[in-house]
Amino acid sequence: MSDKALDLRTSTQIVRRHKFLVGFVVVLGILGGAAYAVLRPPMLTSTALVALQEPASVQQSANNNTTAGGTDTFTATQKVVAGSYPVLLDALPHVRPAMSFDELRHNVQVGSPSSDIISVNAKGKNAADAEATANAVANSYISYVSSSHSAVGRIQAQVLESASVATGPTPVRQMIIYGLVGGLAGALIGVIVALAVGRNDRRVRARDEIANSIGIPVLASVPVAHPSAAGGWTKLFESYKPAAVHSWQLRTALQQLGMPGLGLDRPAYDGNGSSFYDNDRASIYDGDGGRFSLMVLSLSSDSGALALGPQLAVFGASQGIPTSLVVGPQQDATATATLRTACAAPLSEASIRHGMLRLIAYDEGGGFDMPPDTALLIVVAVVDSRAPKMPDTMRTNATVIGVSAGAATAEQLARAAVVAGADGREITGILVADPDPADQTTGRIPHLARSARRGLPNRLRGVVTEIKR
Numbered sequence: 001m002s003d004k005a006l007d008l009r010t011s012t013q014i015v016r017r018h019k020f021l022v023g024f025v026v027v028l029g030i031l032g033g034a035a036y037a038v039l040r041p042p043m044l045t046s047t048a049l050v051a052l053q054e055p056a057s058v059q060q061s062a063n064n065n066t067t068a069g070g071t072d073t074f075t076a077t078q079k080v081v082a083g084s085y086p087v088l089l090d091a092l093p094h095v096r097p098a099m100s101f102d103e104l105r106h107n108v109q110v111g112s113p114s115s116d117i118i119s120v121n122a123k124g125k126n127a128a129d130a131e132a133t134a135n136a137v138a139n140s141y142i143s144y145v146s147s148s149h150s151a152v153g154r155i156q157a158q159v160l161e162s163a164s165v166a167t168g169p170t171p172v173r174q175m176i177i178y179g180l181v182g183g184l185a186g187a188l189i190g191v192i193v194a195l196a197v198g199r200n201d202r203r204v205r206a207r208d209e210i211a212n213s214i215g216i217p218v219l220a221s222v223p224v225a226h227p228s229a230a231g232g233w234t235k236l237f238e239s240y241k242p243a244a245v246h247s248w249q250l251r252t253a254l255q256q257l258g259m260p261g262l263g264l265d266r267p268a269y270d271g272n273g274s275s276f277y278d279n280d281r282a283s284i285y286d287g288d289g290g291r292f293s294l295m296v297l298s299l300s301s302d303s304g305a306l307a308l309g310p311q312l313a314v315f316g317a318s319q320g321i322p323t324s325l326v327v328g329p330q331q332d333a334t335a336t337a338t339l340r341t342a343c344a345a346p347l348s349e350a351s352i353r354h355g356m357l358r359l360i361a362y363d364e365g366g367g368f369d370m371p372p373d374t375a376l377l378i379v380v381a382v383v384d385s386r387a388p389k390m391p392d393t394m395r396t397n398a399t400v401i402g403v404s405a406g407a408a409t410a411e412q413l414a415r416a417a418v419v420a421g422a423d424g425r426e427i428t429g430i431l432v433a434d435p436d437p438a439d440q441t442t443g444r445i446p447h448l449a450r451s452a453r454r455g456l457p458n459r460l461r462g463v464v465t466e467i468k469r
Helices: 008-017 019-039 073-082 085-094 101-107 127-146 171-199 207-214 230-239 244-257 304-318 333-343 410-422 458-468
Strands: 044-053 108-114 117-124 156-161 218-222 275-277 283-286 292-299 323-327 357-361 376-383 398-404 427-433
Touching (some): 008 019, 044 073, 073 108, 073 117, 085 127, 101 117, 207 410, 218 244, 230 304, 230 333, 244 304, 244 398, 244 427, 304 323, 304 333, 304 376, 304 427, 323 333, 333 357, 410 427
Parallel strands (some): 218 427, 292 398
Antiparallel strands (some): 044 117, 044 156
């Protein structure tokens, strides 16, 4: 992924895969915006109106000398005076709450709704503070222009309307607005982080990427259960039932791997515990010579892929095939500890798999008795994702790699394939767990000739050389 250009489709897929990350950042943004609104509540505004009486000396020219906004020069001058230093300084002891001169100047604005009226607009955290501040500045202005110390001469002014009503956004509305803004900012940040993480993610997700990583086709891709305890595995053994499309994929995978008797007409089990017949009553499985065995190899870091072997075994049993699931010694015993525990307990007699599915767990150096009527044998093997080493477990007719979409890199899959090949186990296919819903690829690369497949693919030869070093 790191060496691919991020087009719109790829970016959308990355964001979708990291939707929980993006959603988490969005929630943080919303909570942050709401918290800011609580810590910084909206300011309310209250207005006091002051009526002016123009001196006779300026009344004649009032209509001819106006500002660009339609206010005469006299009123414009009084607006400046109302917001001047001496007026605000005299009002400072009477404002609420106590504040500095710069804060008062920031919270007060002077306007002019008409040519003979000025308005004093004051902001406060609550209505009482806003009203007190507006009235204090209005009264200070009236006192100043009525005194002999006025820089513009004495002006007759009086309060036309005291500040008695404060307006502004409600706290709830302010919280909603800031929450939405925070959510939008969080979504943007989340998308950027998701793209940065996804661009550097080397794990393979699409079926074609998985298949091309080791040059082996994907045989089936199905959703899997994620049991975390022995009880979860037992529930899977007794109740797992794949959807029709996934059932067909598992059937096709077994057929492609070389298991006979899995055509469109499913053969019928004769019920005597010894053989399996097709529609022509010709014996397909009879004894060890007719048994088909398959190893499902997965990585220890990919817990989802561990369920592929058990689900395949349950599927085989549900088709009337006497199936045995074997969990032998592993490179890391903890990787299959809960599965091994579940295999040690017998299935319920009420289970629909009872009699068709046998669960076998054995340790290194130990043995086990294979039921003589077993027609399908599934062996579960797990290797370390960093330093894989094949466990000393039984041999099988075929070996497949199980991997979850987005759970392993191409190098990790290649290492697992190399150690399997070095142990004489040829990888013949890939099973994908929990495929990406947005993946439209198939992973059906052309099958190589048998003679050609005996050698390692070019991609794996470099890994072999590296391991030998």
